[in-house]
Amino acid sequence: DVVMTQSPLSLPVTLGQPASISCKSSQSLVHNDGHTYFSWFLQRPGQSPRRLFSEVSKRDSGVPDRFSGSGSDTNFTLKISRVEAEDVGVYYCMQHGHWPHNFGQGTNLDI
């Protein structure tokens, strides 16, 4: 199985400051069809997860442009240019190119 490893697991931040989360996979996420099935999710307290990015860097509708996704192969990064109060929650990386699809452990971002 592919293992997804996030760091850090806890990320205290200051409003208006940048933040960055890393996710590494135990094997390449480049699928046979050439796509990289890697996504980022945010789960706010008491809510269902919401996808932020698909295929590494494709921003979902309504996601502010202060968020960016990057990376390739086995190394991926989520960056927030200036953290706002609504960004608090747990961030998960996820791969769905290999079964079983799976998530990283989650990164708890708080102010």
Added chain:
Amino acid sequence: EVQLVESGGGLVQPGGSLRLSCAGSGFKFSSYWMSWLRQAPGKGLEWVAHTRPDGGDKWYVDSVQGRFTISRDNTKNSLFLQMNSLRAEDTAVYYCVGNVASWGQGTLVTVSS
């Protein structure tokens, strides 16, 4: 707007069975890959089962293989999860997910005597 609404959760004894349902609306259900994921209390997210748009192929995480069955009825825009031989470690909020991106609000399954 895509909407997914789960139902069927509740309290069940170890060894018991439960059937979860998910009603989809606001999108072409028959074109979506549909999945069940779960989140144990205070824990992370786990894929449980996954099915193609036509329901022809299904995948299960090892821990539920042989106990859970995912199915869908595209004529009724519905997804199901039949859960048998339930264990305490199956206790979780179960989410219905469409094409990875669209999530329901979840339904809580508690396995306890």
